[in-house]
Amino acid sequence: MKENNWYTFLEGSKKLGKSHSYLYKSMKDRPELFKSTMIQKHGRIWLISDEGLNYIKKNTKKEGDRLRTAILKAVYKTNYHFVFTPFNLNIF
Template identity: 85%
Template sequence: MKENNWYTFSEGSKKLGKSHSYLYKSMKDRPELFKSTMIQKQGRIWLISDEGLNYIKKNTKKEGDRLRILPLKAVYKTKHILCFLPNKSLYQNSN
């Protein structure tokens, strides 16, 4: 069985090519990405396994993801005024 290597969050962030605080911020913003088998806390230091780094790499969107950019381009290029109205149920009384 292959043994997992463990890295501090700073080392893991640099290994992913991100800033040293990337994993700390990701864990705060999206804790569902960090499974308990992939991370552990040793005193004040968080550690992440190779398996955890691979999982995070596969399950995070890449910068400039087309899925996010294309709808924005369509909104900015339109010649019509877009107006989003709240749902009618907000106006109805619940008697």
């Protein structure tokens, strides 16, 4: 069985090529990515395994990917122009 190497969140973030606080912020924003078998806490230090780093790398959005490309293409192809006006035009 392959032995897992463990890294602090700082080391893991740098290994992923991200900022030093990337894993801390990711864990706060999306805790569902961090399975209990992939992370450990020793005192105030969080550790993450190789398996955890690979899992996070595979399951996070890549830089430059657009979230709503299909929706944006549909909007740009329409011939209708949307104009938003206030409902109540009685100023006085």
